[in-house]
Amino acid sequence: MEPASDPIDAIIQIALGVWVRVDNFLHGLVRPWNVYQVLIALGLFLVAWGLARWFAPRMHDWLRAREGWPKWRIRLLLILHRRLRHIFFVALIWPAVWIMRASTWPSRSYLLTILGSLALAWLVIALLTRAIGNPLLRTLVRYGGWVWATLIIVGLQDETQGLLDSMALTLGSMRLSLWMILQGFVLLAALITLARFLSHAGAANIRRVEDISPSMQELVIKGLQVALYGAAFFIALRAVGVDLTGLAVLSGAIGVGLGFGLQKVVSNLVSGIIILMDKSVKPGDVISLGETFGWINALGARYVSVVTRDGKEYLIPNEDLITGQVVNWSHSNDFVRLDIYFGTSYGDDPHAVRRIAIEAAQSVSRVLTFKPPVCHIVGFGDSSVDYILRFWITDPTGGLTNIRGNVYLALWDAFKEHGISIPFPQREVRVLNETPGPDSPSKALD
Known part of the structure; x- marks a missing residue:
């Protein structure tokens, strides 16, 4: 790893050139017409601030009343609502620039032109970066875009690019500079944003195809996401001049190492693919x-x-x-059979008990009638005749415990109506007094 040849001299020369231009710009601000332009810009900013304060609550109330509008339209208007002051400033400063150019020398509107270009560029960047979903990535791209747009507008683009390109390291036959890294980061952010938009749009279209099972839909969506994000990563590397041959060898070595340390992770990934494929x-x-x-x-x-x-x-x-x-419970179909157990006394007619139990189960709304319930005797207990009641439902997502409880309540009401008793064990408990009484054998011997 060797530093690039004579980087210090190049950095010093570029920095001195940038400083001269910045110094000239600062000295130019004290000229009368530049002071007037600064005052005009401050006045326009105050007017834009007042308009935003007046218009923002009215626009907010108007948006709250837009029921039934698509979400994307509401979201777009909310983004504009947050940038009202910036929008009003851009809308005010450019007419001022045009009026100044038409009424006086172009040099007397030079500073206003720079401020208007900066305001317009920053507004466009702020609106476009809202498409980036990751907050950290969105912030980095936004501030990076603002800085780069400012350098272009003030004429420091070439000097800054040369300064960043001079800060480089040589890795074998590849030269890696700070300028190349920044280019790759910006391009990667743009490609990832595009891949994210395409993956979401593709996923929505795939889920609308009813001929594809949900498992295959998820598999196709995952494959599409991997392909898009992988393509974005490799395209960004190739665009900035990174040699992917060495990266392939390095990734192979890293893959072998990760294969031993991340066996569980890889196993879960492979298992997820199997689950999607076998449905x-x-x-x-x-x-x-x-x-x-x-x-x-x-x-x-x-x-x-x-x-x-x-x-x-x-x-x-x-x-x-x-x-x-x-x-x-719903692999091949949604039918689920549930069993409940109960008992009645020996004095009740078992034929009537079975008929009443089936009718009670059929009266519950979630119990299927085209697959009728059945009731069977399963044994003769100590104090009751034991039965099993079987019934079918088709909505297990609605819960199993609650449907069992509803059937038990229906049985309780039906048995109470027909005079059928549900026995329960009864025991007689006698408390024995250990103190001998007057007629006990021990007293008779005295």
């Missing part, structure tokens, strides 16, 4: 895994999100769904 589970399925019962909310690259009835969200590693025993 064993898909979003919306109701599953049981150990003590966890809920429906699948999303399939991730490393885990499956399962939401339970009490609102808890479990992130289950994909490997557990491949190697463990999973109960999928």
Whole structure:
């Protein structure tokens, strides 16, 4: 790793040139017409600030009344609402520049032209960077764009580019400069933003295709995202002149090392692909895994999100769904059979009990009638005749405990109406007094 030849001299020369230009610009500000332009710009800024203060609450109330509008339109107007002062300033300063150019010498509007160009460039950059989803990346790109636009407008672009290019390191046959790194970062941010937009648009279109199963939809979406983001990364590297041959060798060595240290991560990634391909589970399925019962909310690259009835969200590693025993209540169809047990006294007619139990189960709304319930005797207990009642539902996502409870309540009401009793064990408890009484044998011997 060797530094570039004579970088210090180049940096000093470029820095001196930049300083001379900055010094000339600062001395020019004390001229009368430049002072007038600064005062005009301050006045226009105060007018823009007052207009924004007056217009912002009215626009906010108007937006709140726009019911039924698409979200993208509301979001766009909210972005403009936050930049009202900036928008008004740009709208005011450029007419002032045109009036100054038409009424006096062009040099007397030079400073206003610079300020108007800066305001317009900063506004455009601020609006365009709202498309970047990551807050940190959006902030870096925005401030970087503001700095670079300022350098271009004030005429310091070439000097700054030369200064950044002189700060370089040589890695074998490749020269890596700070200017190249900044170019690659900006290009990568732009390509990632484009890839993010294309992946979201592609995912929305794929999910609208009903002929593709949900599992295959997720697999295609994941593959599309990997391809787009990977292409953005390699295109950015190639665009700034990075040799990918050495990177391929380095990535191979790193991959071998990571293969030993990240076995679980790789196993979960491969398991996720297998799950998507074999369609064993898909979003919306109701599953049981150990003590966890809920429906699948999303399939991730490393885990499956399962939401339970009490609102808890479990992130289950994909490997557990491949190697463990999973109960999928809605794999091939949505029909689920539930069993409940009860008992009646020996004095009740079992034929009538079975008929009444079936009618009671059918009266519950979620119980299927085209797959009618059945009731069977399963044994003769100590104090009751034991029965099993089986019924079917088609919406396990609605809960299992609540439907069992509703059927039990229907049985209770039906048995009470028909005089059928539900026995329960009864025991007689006698308390024995250990103190001998007057007629006890021990007293008779005295």
